Amino acid sequence: MESFLTAPALGIFVGVLMGLTGAGGGILSVPLLIFAFHMPIAEAGPIALSAIALAASVGALIGLKEKVLRYKAAIFMASFGLILSPLGLWVGQHAPNTPLLILFSAVLIYVATRMYIQASQTLAGTTPPMMKPPPCQLDMSIGKLIWTVPCARALMFAGATAGFLSGLLGVGGGFIIVPSLKNFTDLPMKAIVATSLGVLAIVSAGGATISLASGTLNMSIAGPFAIGALIGLLFGKILEKNISGPRVQQIFSIFTFLVALSLIYKCLF
Structure with missing residues (x-):
């Protein structure tokens, strides 16, 4: 009975963050599941991926309808993510739980610190100027990215890294995709969030499918959690239209940092 109450509540919280940031919800899914259900990271990861896949798919469709999703870039990045995701899943299933938790905590601290600094710079109007044009630039006349070899290489690396970490840690990879799209493209933030959700939908669905086929996906928790996330x-x-994005990122980064410290305490004590 507890899973039918706790799982959807946690899912709703994760889904709200995904809708606001395009990245935040996924990376918090695993630690929240670990704390709530006392499960190892290898079991929490597939549940998180199933929720990310469902929620991100709907978010990506909304972005496509609003014509802000760069679907070619999303498919290109996700294709390399799908190649590396099974390797991450295999490593995650065979690695000891404690080192994985410490690695996950380190990733959380990195993401939280980076996001807080960027959000603070945006709010203060002190964002450092871009020294040179990004490799992927938007052709304003047609509203599409101009594809070049440096552009393809940058997006390929980001997609592959997100895919491996998605399988290894059960995260969607949005914390890799969003900063990468910020650094490598000149897309507006709405397009970055929508494109990130498109990549997450494809990569997470692949990882969740593999977990389901191998029997490592706990559907009694994954189902309510995924519906709550959606x-x-x-x-x-809806909230995205009325809430300051940088302020949300600041709050999220502080919460993420505290979660990371809690995971480290759990590992050591």
Whole structure:
């Protein structure tokens, strides 16, 4: 009975963050599941991926309808993510739980610190100027990215890295995709969030499918959690229009940092 109450509540929280940031919800899914259900990271990861896949798919469709999703870039990045995701899943299933938790905590601290600094710079109007044009630039006349070899190489690396970490740690990879799209493209933030959700949808669906086929996906928790995440994402997309993005990122980064410290304490004590 507990899973039918706790799982959707956690899912709603994760979904709201995904709708607001395009990245935040996925990376918090695993630690929240670990704390709530006392499960190892290898079991929490597939559950998180199933929720990310469902919620991100709907978010990506909303972005496609609003014509802000760069679907070619999303498919290109996700294709390399799908190649590396099974390797990450295999490593995650065979690695000891404690080192994985410490690695996950380190990733959380990195993401939280980077996001807080960037959000603070944006709010203060002190964002450092871009020294040179990004490798992927938007052709304003047709509203599409101009594809070059440096552009393809940058997106390929980001997609592959996100895919491996998605399988290894059960995260969607949005914390890799969003900063990468910020650095490598000149897309507006709405397009970055939508494109990130498109990549997450494809990569997470691949990882969740593999986990389901191998029997490592706990559907009694994954189902309610995924439905809650979907509801939360739709609510988050509504809030997105009325809430300052940088302020949300600051709050999220502080919360993420505290979660990381809690995971480290759990490992050591």
